[in-house]
Amino acid sequence: MKLKEFAKHLDLSPTTVSRALSGYPEVRESTRKRVADAAIRLGYRPNINAVRLVTGRVGAIGILMERGREVNFAEFLSGMGERLDGEDIDILVSPIAEHDAKEEMQLFSRLVESRRVDAFIVNAPRPNDERIALLHKLGMPFLVHGRSETDVPYAWLDIDNEGAVKRATAYLLDLGHTRIAMINGRPGVTFSLHRDKGYRDALVERGLQFDPRLVAHGSFTDEIGFRFARSFLEQSPRPTALVAGSMMTALGVYSAARSLGLVVGKDISVIAHDDVFPYLNADNMAPSLSTTRSSMRAAGKRSAELVLQLLSGKPATEIQELWPVELILRESTGPVSRGEGR
């Protein structure tokens, strides 16, 4: 059956039918359901190229995969997958080297020019992010996962990194810790800056001085967690608490503590940010790990949903979500030991 014939049968225009079947939520739900039911009943199978031609959509969302961010990327992608599964919308992944602004700009131009995607998702933005300005200029719909200070209106979804780290640090201060180290993410990206601010603000509110020797930045790996934790714990006086940027970082921190004969939760308190990876559980660590928690997968799922809303015509400035972050206390945090922390 041809599209025209099928549409006539439903007393709808071919355009409406195509849109209803294209996977984008532009058509009223009742109409969409009627078309879908009829398609099943009558065995109508749309010609995808025809649908594309009518809707002007290619059925793909673009995203860059930056080297060194793979583990978070995979979780985010899985979340997108959960939302897009069954929607006939694919994800076009463009691999890029780490933070190569020029390469990224060329890539965006190329993808926009060749009409390979309907929308983009920008991950791990920087405060002044040329990619955001470019996508805005090119008129390409996009969602930012994170935030930027780039001066154009844009849709975004972010977690409250600043609030999360501030709360974690304040909790450690409540326990009597005063020398608190932090292993943060890569320098220069907005989420690291937000976390830096949360950490500083918590200290300043208690009248404590910020000590740059207690803060380090790097990728989220056990190796980097191990190295920074070792060098912090070898300081004298040594820190009695540590805020870690990721679960992987925390694995390295645990190893470093053990290698120095220190007991996590007693000699050194640890709180890490947990993106809720299905394969690494804070409850199963020994001792179980206190965390600030926000699911990266849920963020990916919601981001895909927000992109669909964007494509259905919702203004970008109405798509701005800030998610609160939970603080979950387990065995890795405790009061400062007697004679320490002052």
Add this chain to the structure above:
Amino acid sequence: MKLKEFAKHLDLSPTTVSRALSGYPEVRESTRKRVADAAIRLGYRPNINAVRLVTGRVGAIGILMERGREVNFAEFLSGMGERLDGEDIDILVSPIAEHDAKEEMQLFSRLVESRRVDAFIVNAPRPNDERIALLHKLGMPFLVHGRSETDVPYAWLDIDNEGAVKRATAYLLDLGHTRIAMINGRPGVTFSLHRDKGYRDALVERGLQFDPRLVAHGSFTDEIGFRFARSFLEQSPRPTALVAGSMMTALGVYSAARSLGLVVGKDISVIAHDDVFPYLNADNMAPSLSTTRSSMRAAGKRSAELVLQLLSGKPATEIQELWPVELILRESTGPVSRGEGR
């Protein structure tokens, strides 16, 4: 400058120029270099849609992302990215639910029909894999990462899973262990079956009986590692050695041993398969973990290269690579304790 004009300048056909610039290795290296140099010198920027039209290529490789396999998938994808970075070739990721053969088949048909990709990579195949038969039938170039017994010629890259586990098990037997447990990957996929075979064969060669109570299958997570290890270690007599399918599994095994007051490397020897994740290092675990090792990222990189060879006309049956797997001994393996293991 138009393609025709640029090609004339180089005294080449527009087709050759397009091919040289399309990112596929069909053109002699010297010609390719000459075209690329001239493009830079003369500021020629190809119209991507024109290139696509001439070469019949869309510049994308398709791959399915199956739920529950994200961590390995991300590493594989990163490896592909390393090879494709700068090639103007993207990766089209289609999210799918876990092992839904019908959904996968529909998806393949749709992607082939809509000409969205030039080639596919099939991950984690099963012995009788309908996807392989379908792609062969549809005439779509594809590479299998892993192996299948499906009766069509196909290109593949695999690691020697059978040999790796056989060698790991034999080494544990050499140390005097006789009750050796294994936490393998999901049932039904070829690599799990190959690992099962390697394990059994090692036992049988020493005249030992295979005990099904010592083998479990599941996803590669710390949670599943923890649960299976707990239940193995509570058996009486308990196993004195354990072969784990992944680094994540090993994290769970370490926690389970600790929770029972057992010392890894003394009370229980552990060898795990290491896909060489950049964020989780066997050397940094306490005790450091003995592994069978093969880089998932390297496999992704090589797979992208092999797909390019396939697209440049190399016959599928000439693209078949089996990679050996290293066995790396660290502190988590030791001789069976006196009075045990018999």
